[in-house]
Amino acid sequence: xxxxxxxxxxxxxxxxxxxxxxxxxMKGHSHVYWYRQLPEEGxxxxxxxxxxxxxxxxxxPKERFSAEFPKEGPSILRIQQVVRGDSAAxxxxxxxxxxxxxxxxxxxxxxxx
Amino acid sequence: RKEVEQDPGPFNVxxxxxxxxxxxxxxxxxQSFFWYRQDCRKEPKLLMSVYSSGNEDGRFTAQLxxxxxxxSLLIRDSxxxxxxxxxxxxxxxxxxxxxxxxxxxxxxx
Numbered sequence: 001x002x003x004x005x006x007x008x009x010x011x012x013x014x015x016x017x018x019x020x021x022x023x024x025x026m027k028g029h030s031h032v033y034w035y036r037q038l039p040e041e042g043x044x045x046x047x048x049x050x051x052x053x054x055x056x057x058x059x060x061p062k063e064r065f066s067a068e069f070p071k072e073g074p075s076i077l078r079i080q081q082v083v084r085g086d087s088a089a090x091x092x093x094x095x096x097x098x099x100x101x102x103x104x105x106x107x108x109x110x111x112x113x
Numbered sequence: 114r115k116e117v118e119q120d121p122g123p124f125n126v127x128x129x130x131x132x133x134x135x136x137x138x139x140x141x142x143x144q145s146f147f148w149y150r151q152d153c154r155k156e157p158k159l160l161m162s163v164y165s166s167g168n169e170d171g172r173f174t175a176q177l178x179x180x181x182x183x184x185s186l187l188i189r190d191s192x193x194x195x196x197x198x199x200x201x202x203x204x205x206x207x208x209x210x211x212x213x214x215x216x217x218x219x220x221x222x
Contacts, residue, residue, distance in 0.1 A: 033210060042214035043157065043200070056209050091156055099145040099204050104156040 002026070004094050005074075006105035013082045013112050021077040021108045025094030032075045033093045033102060034060075034067060043091065049075060082112045116140060117203050119213035127221050130191045134216045136184045136201030146177055147202040148186050151215065157200055160186075191220045 005024040013019050025032050034046040045059040049069040060067065064082075069075040079086055089109050093102040119136045126132050138146075146163035161168065163175040163184050174187040184201055201213040 035212070043212040045209060045211065048209050089154070093157075093210070101147055101159050101162060102210055103159065106156050 004029075004092060004103055004105035006090075006092050006108050008108060009106060011108055011110045013110065015083055015112055016081050019079040019082050019086070019110055019112075021079075021090050021092075021110070022074045023077070023092030023094075023105055024074040025092075026096075026103055029094035029096045029103075031095045031098070031102075032069050033095075034075075034077050035091045035093065037089045037091060037107075039088075046077070079110075082110070084112050086110060087112045115213075116205075116211040117201055117213040119201050119216050121214055121216060123217040123219060125219045125221055126191055128191055128193060130220075131187065131189045132191055132218065133188075134186045134199055134201075134218075136186075136213050136216075138182050138184070138201075138203045138211075140203075140205055141179075141182060143182075143203045143205055145204040146175075146184050148173075148175055148184075149200040149202055149212075150197045151200055152197050157212075160199070188218075191218075193220050193222060196220045 007022050030051050032049045035043040037043050047060045047067045048056040064080045066078045089107045091107045093104045095102040117138050148160040149157040150160045151157040161170050163177045165177050167176045172189045176185045196219050198215040198217050200215045203211045
C-alpha cells in the first residue's frame with residue numbers, strides 16, 4: 001500500500017504564474033487535508049476535503065487559492081498569480097475515517113522567484 | 114486563542130535522559146489526540162495516538178488529561194535519533210486536525 005504521494009516534490013514559479021500541487025491519498029482514504037509550512041514555522045491548516053466536497057476551507061486565503069478532490073484522480077491545490085510570500089512547503093495528508101490518524105506525503109516545496 | 118499550544122523549547126538533553134513534553138488544547142469538544150514527529154524539512158510522521166487510559170510504545174508514553182485539557186509525551190532513555198520536533202495534534206468534530214507549533218528536542222551525545 002503506497003503512502004500519500006505528492007508531486008512535484010519541488011516547484012519553482014515566477015511571480016504571477018500558476019502553481020498546481022497534486023496529492024494522491026493512500027488507498028482507501030477518502031479524507032484529504034492540505035497544510036502549509038513556512039520556514040521555521042508550524043503547520044497551518046488550509047483545507048479539508050472529501051471526495052468531490054470541500055468540508056472546511058477556513059484556513060485557505062480567499063483569493064488566488066483553490067482546492068479540489070474530484071471523484072477520479074488526485075486532489076489538486078491551485079495557487080494563481082503566485083507571490084513571493086507563497087513560497088513554503090505544502091503538505092497533504094489523508095485519513096480513512098473521521099477522527100483517525102492522518103498520514104502525510106513528503107510535501108511540495110514551492111519557491112516563487 | 115490557539116487551539117493547541119506547546120512549549121517550543123528547545124529541549125537539549127543528554128543521551129539516556131528522560132524528557133517530557135506537555136501540550137494544552139482549548140476546545141473541550143476535542144475528540145482525538147496524537148503525537149507526531151517531524152524531522153528537519155521532512156513530512157510529519159505519526160508517533161502515537163493518545164488514549165484516555167494512557168498508552169505506551171516502547172520508550173514512549175502518552176497521557177491525556179481531559180479535565181485539565183492537556184496531553185503529555187514522555188520519552189525514556191533518550192537516543193540521538195530522537196532528535197526532532199514533536200507535534201501535538203488534536204481533532205474536533207469536523208475532523209480538522211489542529212497542530213501545535215511543535216517542541217524541538219536535541220539529544221546530545
